[in-house]
Amino acid sequence: xxxxxxxxxxxxxxxxxxxxxxxxxxxxxxxxxxxxxxxxxxxxxxxxxxxxxxxxxxxxxxxxxxxxxxxxxxxxxxxxxxxxxxxxxxxxxxxxxxxxxxxxxxxxxxxxxxxxxxxxxxxxxxxxxxxxxxxxxxxxxxxxxxxxxxxxxxxxxxxxxxxxxxxxxxxxxxxxxxxxxxxxxxxxxxxxxxxxxxxxxxxxxxxxxxxxxxxxxxxxxxxxxxxxxxxxxxxxxxxxxxxxxxxxxxxxxxxxxxxxxxxxxxxxxxxxxxxx
Amino acid sequence: xxxxxxxxxxxxxxxxxxxxxxxxxxxxxxxxxxxxxxxxxxxxxxxxxxxxxxxxxxxxxxxxxxxxxxxxxxxxxxxxxxxxxxxxxxxxxxxxxxxxxxxxxxxxxxxxxxxxxxxxxxxxxxxxxxxxxxxxxxxxxxxxxxxxxxxxxxxxxxxxxxxxxxxxxxxxxxxxxxxxxxxxxxxxxxxxxxxxxxxxxxxxxxxxxxxxxxxxxxxxxxxxxxxxxxxxxxxxxxxxxxxxxxxxxxxxxxxxxxxxxxxxxxxxxxxxxxxx
Numbered sequence: 001x002x003x004x005x006x007x008x009x010x011x012x013x014x015x016x017x018x019x020x021x022x023x024x025x026x027x028x029x030x031x032x033x034x035x036x037x038x039x040x041x042x043x044x045x046x047x048x049x050x051x052x053x054x055x056x057x058x059x060x061x062x063x064x065x066x067x068x069x070x071x072x073x074x075x076x077x078x079x080x081x082x083x084x085x086x087x088x089x090x091x092x093x094x095x096x097x098x099x100x101x102x103x104x105x106x107x108x109x110x111x112x113x114x115x116x117x118x119x120x121x122x123x124x125x126x127x128x129x130x131x132x133x134x135x136x137x138x139x140x141x142x143x144x145x146x147x148x149x150x151x152x153x154x155x156x157x158x159x160x161x162x163x164x165x166x167x168x169x170x171x172x173x174x175x176x177x178x179x180x181x182x183x184x185x186x187x188x189x190x191x192x193x194x195x196x197x198x199x200x201x202x203x204x205x206x207x208x209x210x211x212x213x214x215x216x217x218x219x220x221x222x223x224x225x226x227x228x229x230x231x232x233x234x235x236x237x238x239x240x241x242x243x244x245x246x247x248x249x250x251x252x253x254x255x256x257x258x259x260x261x262x263x264x265x266x267x268x269x270x271x272x273x274x275x276x
Numbered sequence: 277x278x279x280x281x282x283x284x285x286x287x288x289x290x291x292x293x294x295x296x297x298x299x300x301x302x303x304x305x306x307x308x309x310x311x312x313x314x315x316x317x318x319x320x321x322x323x324x325x326x327x328x329x330x331x332x333x334x335x336x337x338x339x340x341x342x343x344x345x346x347x348x349x350x351x352x353x354x355x356x357x358x359x360x361x362x363x364x365x366x367x368x369x370x371x372x373x374x375x376x377x378x379x380x381x382x383x384x385x386x387x388x389x390x391x392x393x394x395x396x397x398x399x400x401x402x403x404x405x406x407x408x409x410x411x412x413x414x415x416x417x418x419x420x421x422x423x424x425x426x427x428x429x430x431x432x433x434x435x436x437x438x439x440x441x442x443x444x445x446x447x448x449x450x451x452x453x454x455x456x457x458x459x460x461x462x463x464x465x466x467x468x469x470x471x472x473x474x475x476x477x478x479x480x481x482x483x484x485x486x487x488x489x490x491x492x493x494x495x496x497x498x499x500x501x502x503x504x505x506x507x508x509x510x511x512x513x514x515x516x517x518x519x520x521x522x523x524x525x526x527x528x529x530x531x532x533x534x535x536x537x538x539x540x541x542x543x544x545x546x547x548x549x550x551x552x
Contacts, residue, residue, distance in 0.1 A: 054505045057498070060333055104403070125403050127380070169505050200492040207480040216476040220508070222333075222497050229330045229445050232496070 002027060004035040004044035010130035010151035016080050016174035017048040019272065032061035033069060039178060040070040046178040051077070053172045056105055058221040058235065062175070066264055067193050067233055068226050073183075073265035074191055076176040081168075081273050084110050086161040087133050087152045088144040094160055097121055099139075101132035102146035110146055113164040133157065171273055177265075185244035187268045189218070192251065194258035195225055195233045203234065209253045213246040215239070225260075233260065240266060278303060280311040280320035286406035286427035292356050292450035293324040295548065308337035309345060315454060316346040322454045327353070329448045332381055334497045334511065338451070342540055343469050343509055344502050349459075349541035350467055352452040357444070357549050360386050362437040363409050363428040364420040370436055373397055375415075377408035378422035386422055389440040409433065447549055458541045461520035465494070466542045468527065470534035471501055471509045479510065485529045489522040491515070501536075509536065516542060 005017040007028020017026045027044060029035035038044040049062045066072065084106055088097065097118050100107070104125045107114070114121065121144075126132040129147030136145040137155035144160065145151075152159050196202035210217055216239040225231035240247055255261045281293040283304020293302045303320060305311035314320040325338045342348065360382055364373065373394050376383070380401045383390070390397065397420075402408040405423030412421040413431035420436065421427075428435050472478035486493055492515040501507035516523055531537045 052500075054500055055502075057336055057500050127401050167503060169503055171505065200490060201483075201487050203493070203496065204480070204483040204487050207477075207483060211477050211480050214476060217479070218506070220479065220498055220510075222495075224330055224333050226331075227443060227445055229447065230494070234496075 001025070001046065002044040003046045003048060004029050004038040005048040006032055006035050006050065008128060008130045010133060010148060010154045011128055012080065012082060012148050012172060013048060013050055013174065015148060015150055016050070016078055016172075019080070020048055020076060020078050020174065020176045021046065032059070033065045036062075036065045036070050036072060036177065039072055046075070046176055047072070048174055048176055051173045051175045053082070053105070054169055055109060055167070060223065063221070063223055063235055064226075066177070067223065067235065067262065072177040072179060073181055074175050074177050074267045075180060075182060075265065076267050077189065077269045078174045078176070079171055079269065079271045079273055080174060082109070082165060082170045082172055083149070083163045084146050084165045085149050085152060085159045086113075086144055086164055087147055087157050088136060088160055089141055090158045092141055092144065092158065092160065094118065096142055097144045099124060099143045100146060101126050101135055101143065103127070103129045103132065106146045109165045109170060112166045113161070182265045182267065183263055185240050185247045185266050187266045188240055189269060190238040190240060190247060190251075190266045191235070191264040192238070192254070192262065193233050193235045193264065194254055194261040195231060197259050198231055206254055206257060209250050209257070210238070213243070213250045215243065215246060215250055277301070277322065278320040279322045279324060280305050280314040281324040282308055282311050282326065284404055284406045286409060286424060286430045287404055288356065288358060288424050288448060289324060289326055289450065291424060291426055292326070292354055292448075295356070296324055296352060296354050296450065296452045297322065308335070309341045312338075312341045312346050312348060312453065315348055322351070322452055323348070324450055324452055327449045327451045329358070329381070330445055331385065331443070336499065339497070339499055339511055340502070342453070343499065343511065343538065348453040348455060349457055350451050350453050350543045351456060351458060351541065352543050353465065353545045354450045354452070355447055355545065355547045355549055356450060358385070358441060358446045358448055359425070359439045360422050360441045361425050361428060361435045362389075362420055362440055363423055363433050364412060364436055365417055366434045368417055368420065368434065368436065370394065372418055373420045375400060375419045376422060377402050377411055377419065379403070379405045379408065382422045385441045385446060388442045389437070406430075458543065459539055461516050461523040461542050463542045463544045464516055465545060466514040466516060466523060466527075467511070467540040468514070468530070468538065469509050469511045469540065470530055470537040471507060473535050474507055482530055482533060485526050485533070486514070489519070489526045491519065491522060491526055
């Protein structure tokens with residue numbers, strides 16, 4: 001089986017792909033949409049992409065592509081703790097670090113550690129944590145990177161400090177998606193999206209449907225509707241609790257009451273937060 | 277008056293700051309939070325920051341800082357059309373461009389133009405459109421950048437093509453914020469945020485309040501609650517239509533029924549979409 005994922009190699013998404021797709025061939029792609037389109041076009045059987053980070057929120061690139069561009073379904077969700085590492089060439093001492101490279105999201109995630117130990121270091125943003133670590137492997141001593149432990153291994157570098165993110169509540173949800181239509185409500189969660197007409201109370205009327213059936217909506221996020229300024233698509237998660245028939249009926253009602261509606265699948269959650 | 281804004285110079289935010297703050301001294305800051313903190317600490321009187329883009333959605337850095345880190349109020353909202361320009365050294369021809377530098381958001385916004393005219397160009401991401409244009413001014417012929425017209429002027433470069441974004445529905449909302457508490461509901465819009473308890477129907481119960489008072493919620497976005505994984509803060513806009521008393525009463529009810537609530541002010545909207 002071929003599995004597309006958001007590359008490059010040495011990122012947290014590659015770690016997620018390896019956990020979700022044990023033993024399969026994993027192929028890195030440049031962007032969320034290229035990885036998902038590879039499945040849509042049949043170049044790959046499944047894709048693994050980040051969906052939401054506990055600090056940054058929903059990953060817009062993944063959400064927009066699933067909502068607007070492809071017809072794929074979520075097969076499984078993995079919650080992975082994000083443990084950022086300070087990585088440099090072997091023999092580097094923390095007090096000699098003058099430049100730190102990383103992804104724009106990773107730097108603020110580690111701000112407390114940086115301010116405490118390397119307050120004067122220049123902070124440079126790169127397109128991914130793995131690209132930052134690759135550049136560290138080519139740079140002079142004094143340059144460090146922030147990224148995943150697996151990137152240090154990949155480039156033969158040392159981990160100077162582990163788990164340097166500000167909070168242990170930093171984790172990312174990754175999705176495994178494919179063309180398989182899994183719309184039987186027998187697993188833990190359903191993700192769907194819909195948009196409402198632009199009139200007062202439109203969202204309220206949709207949420208009323210869940211209230212009628214006593215269904216818990218565990219997440220709601222909104223994205224701009226493509227080419228319709230100031231209109232939104234709502235992306236929601238519903239908890240399935242032995243209430244398949246209620247969920248089915250509620251979704252039927254939403255399909256009738258919304259101007260756009262798409263079911264992204266019913267799936268189980270694998271929570272790796274307590275694993276080392 | 278001193279006005280902090282998200283720099284560097286030569287970005288769309290600087291353009292917004294100049295429109296909103298005609299004649300004031302504008303000071304660029306490195307990040308959303310530094311610009312807003314400058315006002316919080318009294319180093320600047322006002323700040324101008326991007327709040328939402330019609331394609332990318334809410335600007336998380338601005339939203340999170342206003343929700344969690346500062347006590348500032350929105351004084352005015354400016355809607356500015358984003359007209360991306362292809363910028364290079366004078367005399368450069370489009371067919372000779374081999375590298376294009378820009379911000380990670382600007383490149384997909386111009387994908388159709390790039391694929392049509394420069395399909396083989398290498399795409400390089402920089403930390404801002406202005407930084408990309410600065411690098412173009414130092415690079416060899418054959419390198420171009422995508423950014424704001426004002427950046428071309430700043431670095432003495434030529435605009436090879438104007439308005440190269442995929443859609444004319446690309447615009448950004450910028451906020452002018454200060455410490456001035458403007459909670460009288462006599463202007464166009466109110467922005468507020470709240471979080472709900474994690475129980476079924478909690479959001480529905482809050483939206484019920486707007487339904488009772490017939491108040492239109494023109495926007496809703498959600499952000500992760502800081503340090504509370506899987507809990508959300510909702511950021512909403514309410515339309516004020518000669519119903520100040522209703523808005524006041526509704527907000528009082530929300531304050532009582534939510535676990536966290538913050539009013540970000542009542543303000544007017546300046547829409548520059550039709551101006552050249």
